[in-house]
Amino acid sequence: xxxxxxxxxxxxxxxxxxxxxxxxxxxxLPFAVHGDANLASLEEDIPRLxxxxxxxxxxxxxxxxxxxxxxxxxxxxxxxxGVVAELARRAGAKYAVYGAFSxxxxxxxxxxxxxxxxxxxxxxxxxxxxxxxVIQLLPAVEDLARAIMDGLSxxxxxTGIEVRGTVALDKDVxxxxxxxxxxxxxxxxxxxxxxxxxxxxGYFDDVRIDAEDDxxxxxxxxxxxxxxxxxxxxxxxxxxxxxDDVLAAMSTKTGSVANLKVLAExxxxxxxxxxxxGYYTATVDYRIQTTxxxxxxxxxxxxEGKKLYVEKIVxxxxxxxxxxxxxxxxxxxxxxxxxxITGSGVLRxxxxxxxxxxIEAYYANxxxxxxxxxxxxxxxxxxxxxxTYQIEEGDRYRVDRVVFNGDIxxxxxxxxxxxxxxxxxxGKEFLDRSVIRSDLNALSDHYSTFGYAFAEADVDLQRxxxxxxxxxxxxxRKGPKMSIGRVIIQGNTxxxxxxxxxxxxxxxxDLFNGALLRRSNARLTKLDFFETVEIIPEPTARPDTLxxxxxxKEKSTGVLAAGAGYSTYSKIFFSGQILERNLFGMGxxxxxxxxxxxxxxxxxxxxxxxxxxxxxxxxxxxxxNTMDEYTDYDRQSMGGRLLFGYPLGEYTQLSWNYxxxxxxxxxxxxxxxxxxxxxxxxxxxxALYARITRDTTDRRINPSKGSVxxxxxxxxxxxxxxxxxxxxxxxxxxxxxxxxxxxxxHAHAQGGxxxxxxxxxxxxxERFFLxxxxxxxxxxxxxxxxxxxxxxxxxxxxxxxxxxxxxxFFTNLEYLFPIHxxxxxxxxxxFDAGQVWDKDxxxxxxxxxxxxxxxxxxxxxxxxRLEYGYPLDEIEGEKRxxxxxxxxxxxx
Numbered sequence: 001x002x003x004x005x006x007x008x009x010x011x012x013x014x015x016x017x018x019x020x021x022x023x024x025x026x027x028x029l030p031f032a033v034h035g036d037a038n039l040a041s042l043e044e045d046i047p048r049l050x051x052x053x054x055x056x057x058x059x060x061x062x063x064x065x066x067x068x069x070x071x072x073x074x075x076x077x078x079x080x081x082g083v084v085a086e087l088a089r090r091a092g093a094k095y096a097v098y099g100a101f102s103x104x105x106x107x108x109x110x111x112x113x114x115x116x117x118x119x120x121x122x123x124x125x126x127x128x129x130x131x132x133x134v135i136q137l138l139p140a141v142e143d144l145a146r147a148i149m150d151g152l153s154x155x156x157x158x159t160g161i162e163v164r165g166t167v168a169l170d171k172d173v174x175x176x177x178x179x180x181x182x183x184x185x186x187x188x189x190x191x192x193x194x195x196x197x198x199x200x201x202g203y204f205d206d207v208r209i210d211a212e213d214d215x216x217x218x219x220x221x222x223x224x225x226x227x228x229x230x231x232x233x234x235x236x237x238x239x240x241x242x243x244d245d246v247l248a249a250m251s252t253k254t255g256s257v258a259n260l261k262v263l264a265e266x267x268x269x270x271x272x273x274x275x276x277x278g279y280y281t282a283t284v285d286y287r288i289q290t291t292x293x294x295x296x297x298x299x300x301x302x303x304e305g306k307k308l309y310v311e312k313i314v315x316x317x318x319x320x321x322x323x324x325x326x327x328x329x330x331x332x333x334x335x336x337x338x339x340x341i342t343g344s345g346v347l348r349x350x351x352x353x354x355x356x357x358x359i360e361a362y363y364a365n366x367x368x369x370x371x372x373x374x375x376x377x378x379x380x381x382x383x384x385x386x387x388t389y390q391i392e393e394g395d396r397y398r399v400d401r402v403v404f405n406g407d408i409x410x411x412x413x414x415x416x417x418x419x420x421x422x423x424x425x426x427g428k429e430f431l432d433r434s435v436i437r438s439d440l441n442a443l444s445d446h447y448s449t450f451g452y453a454f455a456e457a458d459v460d461l462q463r464x465x466x467x468x469x470x471x472x473x474x475x476x477r478k479g480p481k482m483s484i485g486r487v488i489i490q491g492n493t494x495x496x497x498x499x500x501x502x503x504x505x506x507x508x509x510d511l512f513n514g515a516l517l518r519r520s521n522a523r524l525t526k527l528d529f530f531e532t533v534e535i536i537p538e539p540t541a542r543p544d545t546l547x548x549x550x551x552x553k554e555k556s557t558g559v560l561a562a563g564a565g566y567s568t569y570s571k572i573f574f575s576g577q578i579l580e581r582n583l584f585g586m587g588x589x590x591x592x593x594x595x596x597x598x599x600x601x602x603x604x605x606x607x608x609x610x611x612x613x614x615x616x617x618x619x620x621x622x623x624x625n626t627m628d629e630y631t632d633y634d635r636q637s638m639g640g641r642l643l644f645g646y647p648l649g650e651y652t653q654l655s656w657n658y659x660x661x662x663x664x665x666x667x668x669x670x671x672x673x674x675x676x677x678x679x680x681x682x683x684x685x686x687a688l689y690a691r692i693t694r695d696t697t698d699r700r701i702n703p704s705k706g707s708v709x710x711x712x713x714x715x716x717x718x719x720x721x722x723x724x725x726x727x728x729x730x731x732x733x734x735x736x737x738x739x740x741x742x743x744x745x746h747a748h749a750q751g752g753x754x755x756x757x758x759x760x761x762x763x764x765x766e767r768f769f770l771x772x773x774x775x776x777x778x779x780x781x782x783x784x785x786x787x788x789x790x791x792x793x794x795x796x797x798x799x800x801x802x803x804x805x806x807x808x809f810f811t812n813l814e815y816l817f818p819i820h821x822x823x824x825x826x827x828x829x830x831f832d833a834g835q836v837w838d839k840d841x842x843x844x845x846x847x848x849x850x851x852x853x854x855x856x857x858x859x860x861x862x863x864x865r866l867e868y869g870y871p872l873d874e875i876e877g878e879k880r881x882x883x884x885x886x887x888x889x890x891x892x
Contacts (some may be wrong), residue, residue: 009403022182024320025060025061025062025092025093025095025156025584026054026059026060026061026062026092026093026094026095026096026097026152026798027053027061027062027066027067027087027088027093027095027096027097028047028050028051028061028062028064028096028097028098029047029067029071029079029084029087029089029096029097029098030043030044030047030067030071030079030098031046031047031098031099031100031101031110031112032099032100032101033100033101033103033722034100034101034103035101035102035103036103039101039103039134042101042134042137044064044390045111046101046137047064047067048064049137049138049141049411050097050144050145050148051064051140053141053142053145054145054148054149055141057145057149059149059152061434062091062093064091066091067091070087070090070091074213079098081113081115081123083113083114084096084098084113084115085117085119086646088117089117093618094116094117094118095114095115095116095117095152096114096115096117097112097113097114097115098112098113098115099111099112099113099126100112101757103133103134106131107128107129107130107131107209108129108130108131108133108134108136108137108140109127109128109140110127110128110129110140110141110144110181111125111127112125112126112127112148113125113126114126114148114151114152114705117449124151126144126147126148126151127144127147128140128141128143128144128147129671130143135619138358139879145498146545150185155562157184157185157217157875158180158181158182158183158184158185158186158218158220159182159184159214159219160181160184160214160218160219160220161175161181161219161220161222162219162220162221162222163175163222163224164221164222164223164224165224165225165226166226167225167226167229167294167296168226168229168255168256168257168883169203169226169257171336172199173201173203174222174224176225176575177197177198177201178194178197178198178222179193179194179197180194180220185658186211186217186218188211191209191211191220193315194209195207195208195209198222198224200261201259201261202227202259202260202261202262203224203225203226203227203259204225204226204227205225205226205256206223206224206225206769207222207223207224207225208223208224209221209222209223210223210360211330225281226257226294227257227258227259227260228257228258228288228290228292228294228295229256229257229258229293229294229295229296230252230254230255230256230257230258230296230298231253231254231255231295231296231297232252232254232297232298233247233250233252233253233297233298233299233300233323234297234298234299234300234707235247235299235300235302236299236300236301236302237301237302237303237304238300238302239304240274240277240279240304240306240307241273241274241277243407245273246270246273246300246302248268249269249270250266250269250300251265251266251269252266252271252298258288258296258298259773262857263286263298266274266286266418266532267284267285267286270284270300271283271284274302274304274347277307278308278309278346278347279286279304279305279306279307279308279460280305280308280347280380280385281284281305281306281308281380282302282303282304282305282821283302283305283540284300284301284302284303284304285300285301286298286300286301287299287301299434299513306382308347308380308384308385309335309346309347309384309385310332310333310334310335310346310347310382310384310385310386310387311334311335311383311384311385311386312334312385312386313330313332313333313334313386313387313388313389314386314387314388314389315327315389315391316388316389316390316391317391317392317393318389318391318393319393320368320396321362321363321366321393325362326362326389326391326788328350328740328741329355329358329359329361329362330358330359331348331354331355331358332348332351332352332354332355332387333463334349335384342692346386347378347385349378352376352378352387353375353376355376355389356373356374356375356376357373358391359371359373359389359391359431360372360643361434363391363393364433365432365433365434365435366428366430366432367396367397367398367430367431368393368394368395368396369394369395369397369431369461369463369470370392370394370395371393371394371544372391372392372394373389373390373391373394374389374390374391376388376389376394377390381724383785395465395468396430396468397430397431397463397468397469397470397472398428398429398430398431398468398469398470399421399424399425399426399428399429399430399431399469399472400428400464400467400469400470400471400472401471401472402416402419402421402422402424402425402472402474403471403472403473403474403475404416404472404473404474404475404476405460405473405475405476406475406476406478407476407477407478407479408476409447409450411529415443415446415474415476418442418443418446418546419439419442419443419474419839420435420438420439421435421436421472423438424822426473428469430685431470431472432669436459436472439474440457440458440459440474441457441518443455443457443474443476444456444457444514445514445515447476448512448513448514448515448517449513449514449515449516450481450511450513451481451482451483451511451512452478452479452480452481452482452511452512453479453482453512453514453537453546454479454480454482455476455477455478455479456476456477456479457474457475457476457477458474458475458477459472459473459474459475460472460473460475464781475706480543480544481511481512481544482511482512482545482546483510483511483512483544483545483546483550484506484508484510484511484512484545484546484547485508485540485542485545485546485547486548487501487504487506487507487547487548488547488548488549488550489501489550489552490549490551490552490687491551491552491553491554492552492554492585493554494554494582494585495529495530495552495554495582495585495587496585496586498587498614499515499527499529499582499586499587499611500524500550500552502611502614503520503523503524503527504520504523504524504546504548504550505517505519505520505523505528506520506885512537512546517537517548519727520535521533521534521535524550524552526700527587528557528581529552529554529555529557529581529582529587530552530553530554530555531553531554531555532553533550533551533552534550534551534552535548535549535550535551536548536549536551537549537767544596551877555584557580557581558579558580559577559578559579559580559581559591560577560578566755571597571598571599572597572598573596573597573598574590574594574595574596574597575593575594576593576594576595577591577592577593577594577658578591578592578593579591579592579873586609587609587611588607588608588609588612589606589607589608589610589620590606590607590608590707591605591606592604592605592606596805598662599628599629600626600627600628600629601625601626601627602624602626602627603621603624603625603626604622604623604624605622605624606620606621606622606623606643607620607621607622608620608643610645616646617644617645617646618643618644618645618646618655619642619643619644619645620642620643620644621640621641621642621643622640622641622643623639623640624637624638624639624640624641624802624888625637626638628765630764630765631669631782631801631802632668632669632671632672632676632801633665633666633667633668633669633672633675633676633680633767634665634666634667635663635664635665635666636663636664636666637661637663637664638661638662638663639659639660639661639662639663639685639836640659640660640661641657641658641659642657642658643655644656644657648692651694651695651696652692652693652694652695653692653693653694654690654691654692655690655691655692656688656689656690657688657689657691658686658687658688658689659685659686659687659688659689660684660686660707661684661685661686661687662682662683662684662685663682663683663684663685664681664682665679665680665681665683666680666681666685668680672801673801675761675764676764679723679763683724684721684722684723684724685716685717685722685723685724686716686717686720686721686722686724687714687715687716687717687720687722687724688714688715688716688720688773689712689713689714689715690712690713690714691710691711691712691713692709692710692711692712693708693709693710694708694709695707695708695711696708697734697736701858702824702858703736703744703828704736704738704742704744705736705737705738705744706736707733707734707735707736708733708734709732709733709734710730710731710732710733711729711730711731711732712729712730712731712732713728713729713730714726714727714728714730715729716755716757716766717757717758717760718758724761724762724763724766725756725757725758725760726754726755726756726757726763726766727754727755727757727764728752728753728754728766729752729753729754730750730752731750731751731752732748732749732750733747733748733749733750734746734747734748735747735748740819741817741818742817742818742821743815743816743817743818743880744815744816744817745813745814745816746812746813746814746815746817747811747812747813747814748811748812748813749809749810749811749812750808750809750810750811751809752768752807752808752809753807754766754767754768754806754807754839755806755839756829762806764803764804765804766804767785767803767804767805768785768804768805768806768807768808768836769781769782769784769785769802769804769811769836770782770784770785770808770834770835770836770848771783771784771785772828772885773885774865775810775832775834776810776832776833776834776848776850776869776884777830777832777850777851777852777867777869777883777885778832778850778851778852778869778870778871778872778882779848779871779875779878779883780878780883781871782802783802783875783878784834784835784836784848784875785802785803785804785805785836786802786803786836786837786838786841787801787803787805788801788802788803799839803838804836805836805837805838805839805841806837806838806839807837807839807841808834808835808836808837809834809835809843809845809847810832810833810834810835810847811832811833811834812831812832813828813830813831813832814828814829814830815829815830816828816856817830820857824857824858825855825856825857826855826856826857826858827854827855827856828853828854828855828856828867828868829851829852829853830851830852830853830854830867831849831850831851832849832850832852832869833848833849833850834847834848835847835848837864847873848871848872848873848875849871849872849873850869850870850871850872851870851872852867852868852870852882853867853868854866854867854868855867865885865886866884866886867884867886868882868883868884869882869883869885870882870884871883871885
C-alpha cells in the first residue's frame with residue numbers, strides 16, 4: 001500500500017475530525033514543473049499567483065503556510081486525486097487545485113485539475129496555454145484562474161452571440177451596442193439591461209434574448225422584430241424651402257427603419273430650417289402608413305405659416321441713455337425697406353444673449369457700473385416679432401482720479417502719456433470700462449518693450465457712493481526682464497529658414513520686445529506664404545531667457561488661372577496668369593499674365609527678388625508688350641523695366657525703376673490733331689520712375705483701418721534720351737476709418753502735375769484723363785479732359801476729341817458696409833469729384849461731381865464691382881445720365 005495512503009488511513013483511524021467545509025473556499029497545491037531546472041521556483045510561484053486571483057474574486061483561499069504545513073507534516077511526495085481530496089477536507093476547503101507546468105520551445109501550458117472535496121462533482125480538467133515563453137506566464141495564470149472560476153460558478157461564460165430577425169439593419173448595429181460580449185460571465189440581470197438598451201434604439205417592435213447551453217457555457221440568441229422599412233418619403237406643404245432641402249436635413253432616408261426617436265429629431269431639424277428662414281410659427285409633423293409588417297410610407301406634413309420679421313425692438317428701463325443709441329449696439333435690428341438686401345429684421349436667436357451682453361457693456365462704458373440687461377423676451381405675433389430688453393441702469397459714476405502703483409519703471413507722468421483714463425479724470429468724465437481695458441493692454445505692451453515679457457497690469461476701483469465717483473489705481477507688476485535665447489523655425493517644409501528669419505524683428509540674444517514680436521508676426525503673415533503663423537515664447541533652463549518658436553503652416557504659393565470678364569469700358573476681356581510667389585522657397589516671384597479685350601491687350605512677364613543676397617534691397621525685371629486703342633489712334637508698345645525697392649522703416653517703401661520702351665503710333669484718324677500726327681510711326685521712350693509709399697493698413701485687400709500714402713515722380717527724356725520728354729508728379733492718399741457695425745469710411749484723393757522736359761509737347765497718352773470706375777464714376781472713361789478744338793467750315797471753333805491735361809485732381813469719399821460678411825460682400829455709397837486742366841489753365845476747382853452706390857465682392861478669383869454713378873454736372877457734348885459700371889474677373 002502506498003505510504004501516503006497509509007498515512008491518511010491512520011488519520012481516519014485516530015479519529016481526526018475534519019473542519020466544516022467553507023461554501024466558497026479553495027486550496028491551491030503545488031504545480032509540478034516540467035522543463036528547465038531554472039524554472040523550479042515556479043512550483044511555488046504558480047500557486048501563489050493563482051491564489052491571488054481567487055482572492056481578488058472574493059473566494060476564501062487556504063493560506064500557503066497551511067498548505068506547506070500539511071504537506072510537510074504528512075510527508076506528501078506526490079499528488080493524486082485521493083490525496084488532494086483528503087488534503088482539501090483536512091484544510092476545510094470545498095475545492096482543491098493542483099496540476100503541472102510545461103514548456104516546449106516558446107510554448108507554455110498549465111494543466112490543472114479542480115477536485116471537489118465533497119465528492120458531489122467529478123474532478124474537472126482545466127488548462128491554459130500561451131506562446132512567447134515564460135514571459136507569458138502571468139496571462140496564462142489569469143486564463144487558468146478565469147476558467148476555474150467559470151466552473152465553480154456553475155453558470156459558465158458566454159461562448160457566443162447570435163442575432164436573428166434583422167432585415168434592413170446590419171447585425172453589427174445590434175452587436176456594437178451590446179455591452180455583454182463573448183467571454184463575459186453569464187449574468188441574467190445584465191441581459192435584462194441589454195434588452196432595455198436595444199429597445200431604446202428605436203429600431204425594434206420586439207426584442208428577446210435567450211441563453212442556450214452549448215456544453216462549454218452559454219450561447220446568447222438575440223431575436224428582434226424590426227419596425228417597418230421606409231420605402232418612400234413624401235413632403236407636403238413645403239413651398240418656401242425646397243422639398244429636396246427638407247429631405248437632405250433628415251437622418252431618416254429611404255430604405256432605413258422607421259425609428260420614432262430619429263424621426264422626432266428630424267422634425268426638430270426641419271423646424272430649425274424654417275426658423276432660419278424666418279418662419280418661426282411653422283409646424284412639422286409626420287405620418288407613417290404601413291403597407292405590411294415590413295414596409296411603410298413616410299409623409300412629412302409642413303404648415304409653414306407666415307414669415308415673421310423683427311418688427312419692433314423695445315428697450316424698457318432706459319432713462320439716462322437713449323433707447324435709439326442702445327439699439328445701435330445690437331446685432332439684431334428691426335425690419336427696414338432694404339431688409340431683402342441687408343438681411344435686417346431676421347431673428348437670429350443666438351444673438352439674443354450677445355445683445356444683452358452688448359447692452360451691459362455699452363452702459364459700463366458710460367459710467368453705469370451696476371447696469372444689468374435681463375433675459376430678452378421674444379413675442380411672436382401675427383404682425384411680426386417683438387423683442388423686449390428690460391434694463392436696470394443703476395447709478396452712474398465719474399472718474400475721480402487715476403494713480404499708478406506697483407513696479408514703476410520711470411515715473412507716473414511718463415505712464416500717464418500712455419493711458420487715456422487720466423485725461424478723462426481731469427474733465428471728471430463718466431467712467432469708461434473700454435478705456436480701462438485699452439489702458440491695461442497699453443501698459444502691459446509698454447513694459448514688454450523693455451524686456452519684461454510677463455509684465456501684468458491690473459486695476460483697482462474704489463467707489464465713493466456719496467459723490468458717485470471712482471478712484472482708479474493701475475497696479476503694475478513687471479516680472480523678470482527676459483532675453484531671447486534662440487529663434488526656432490518649425491513647420492516650413494519648403495520655405496527656407498532665412499526667408500522667415502529676415503522678416504523677424506527679434507533675433508538670438510536680443511532683449512525681449514512685445515511690439516517687435518507682434519510686428520514679426522504681422523510681417524510673416526503679410527508674406528502670404530503661410531496658412532497660419534504663430535510665434536510662441538518658451539521658457540528655457542535659464543530663468544532670464546526665452547526661446548521663440550516660430551510655427552508656420554505652409555500653403556500653396558503658385559497661381560495658375562484663366563478667366564473671362566467684363567467691364568463697361570473694355571467690354572468682354574480674357575485673362576490668364578501663371579505666378580509663383582515663393583520660387584524655390586527663397587521668396588522670389590516669377591509670373592506671366594496676359595489680358596486681351598476689344599480696346600487693349602497686355603502681356604507682362606515679371607521676376608522680383610525682394611531681398612537681394614538677403615539684404616533689404618529688392619531687384620527685378622519686367623518685360624511687356626501692350627496695345628491700347630485711343631479715340632484717334634492706336635498705340636503698340638514693347639519694352640522692359642529694371643525694378644528696385646528698399647524699405648525705409650517698417651511701413652515705408654522706396655521703389656524705383658528704369659523703363660526703356662519702343663512704341664508705334666498707328667491707325668491715326670484723318671481728323672486727329674496735328675500733334676498726334678506728328679508722332680505717328682515708331683518712337684522710343686526712356687524714363688526713370690521713383691515712388692515712396694507708406695502703408696499702415698491692417699490688410700492688403702479690403703482694409704478697415706490705416707492709410708496708404710504715395711508720392712511718385714517720373715522723369716522721361718532729357719539726359720536719358722528718347723523721344724518723350726516730360727516730368728510727371730503724382731500724390732495719392734487713402735485713409736480708412738473703422739466705424740460702427742463693421743462699417744468703414746474711406747477717403748481717397750489724388751493730384752498730379754505734368755510738364756515738358758524740353759520744348760516738345762508731352763505725348764497725348766501720358767497726359768491726365770478722368771472718368772470711369774477708377775476715378776470719377778458716372779462719367780464715361782477719359783471724358784473729363786480738355787478737348788482739341790478745330791475751325792469749322794464757317795470759321796468757328798468746334799470741340800474735338802479728348803486732349804488730356806497737364807494737371808489733375810480727383811477725390812472719392814466712400815462709406816462701406818457689410819452685406820454678407822461670410823462671403824465678403826460689401827455695399828458702398830460714394831461721392832466723387834474731379835477735374836483735369838490744360839497746361840495754360842489755372843486751377844479753379846470747378847470740379848465735376850457725382851454720387852452713387854454699388855456692391856463689391858472680394859471673391860476668391862478677384863474683385864467684383866457693380867456700381868451706379870450719377871453725374872451732377874454736364875460735360876459739353878455728353879448726355880447727363882447715370883451709368884452702371886461693372887468689372888469682374890480681374891487679377892490684382
